[in-house]
Amino acid sequence: xxxxxxxxxxxxxxxxxxxxxxxxxxxxxxxxxxxxxxxxxxxxxxxxxxxxxxxxxxxxxxxxxxxxxxxxxxxxxxxxxxxxxxxxxxxxxxxxxxxxxxxxxxxxxxxxxxxxxxxxxxxxxxxxxxxxxxxxxxxxxxxxxxxxxxxxxxxxxxxxxxxxxxxxxxxxxxxxxxxxxxxxxxxxxxxxxxxxxxxxxxxxxxx
Numbered sequence: 001x002x003x004x005x006x007x008x009x010x011x012x013x014x015x016x017x018x019x020x021x022x023x024x025x026x027x028x029x030x031x032x033x034x035x036x037x038x039x040x041x042x043x044x045x046x047x048x049x050x051x052x053x054x055x056x057x058x059x060x061x062x063x064x065x066x067x068x069x070x071x072x073x074x075x076x077x078x079x080x081x082x083x084x085x086x087x088x089x090x091x092x093x094x095x096x097x098x099x100x101x102x103x104x105x106x107x108x109x110x111x112x113x114x115x116x117x118x119x120x121x122x123x124x125x126x127x128x129x130x131x132x133x134x135x136x137x138x139x140x141x142x143x144x145x146x147x148x149x150x151x152x153x154x155x156x157x158x159x160x161x162x163x164x165x166x167x168x169x170x171x172x173x174x175x176x177x178x179x180x181x182x183x184x185x186x187x188x189x190x191x192x193x194x195x196x197x198x199x200x201x202x203x204x205x206x207x
Contacts, residue, residue, distance in 0.1 A: 001174045018082040022171065023178045025075035028068050029097075029139075031183040035065035035190070036104070036132055043128035046121060055121035057194065058128060062107060064190045068182075069101045092143040100138040103131045 002023035042058035045051075076094065077087040088094060107127055114120035 005170050021079045023174055025079055027179040027182040028072040030179045031186050032065050032068040034183050035061050035186050040132040043125040046125045060190050060193050064186050066104050068186055092146045096138040096143045100135050103134050107131055
């Protein structure tokens with residue numbers, strides 16, 4: 001539906017067909033936040049009750065969240081090329097998103113540097129809490145306080161990006177199911193990875 005519906009053509013804003021990226025780029029960020037939030041919940045559960053399964057669930061939801069974050073950066077760069085003339089312009093929103101993803105990538109580096117499983121799980125859980133709350137200043141707060149080409153930042157009014165007022169009812173009817181669909185896809189992928197790993201452990205235990 002994202003490729004088939006009729007999209008508006010705002011006057012003076014050369015969005016053209018690139019506006020269809022709304023159904024991919026933005027829902028991926030919504031889904032990323034939900035996946036990271038789920039990872040956070042399991043990290044907190046582990047700190048309250050150190051069960052190995054909580055640590056594993058937290059890891060896998062965080063892993064899928066990073067994939068969505070990288071896809072969000074890629075789709076955003078494609079949109080930026082169309083609207084701003086370059087894949088990466090050093091915009092505050094772009095930089096903040098990149099920093100947020102790097103913080104989460106450091107989470108996996110941290111896990112890989114620790115050998116003791118209990119220590120790895122505990123320190124990773126604490127770092128997960130830190131990483132999640134760093135999403136808010138890097139993605140949502142600081143980019144809105146400085147000049148930005150991205151919609152939602154200072155000086156962004158009238159920039160060649162998507163203004164929410166330009167969304168038609170049919171676009172909104174596709175956008176919100178897209179958010180749900182991308183999120184459910186991420187959850188499904190994560191649960192598949194969890195089930196595969198649990199099956200491997202079960203076979204190893206029975207060997």
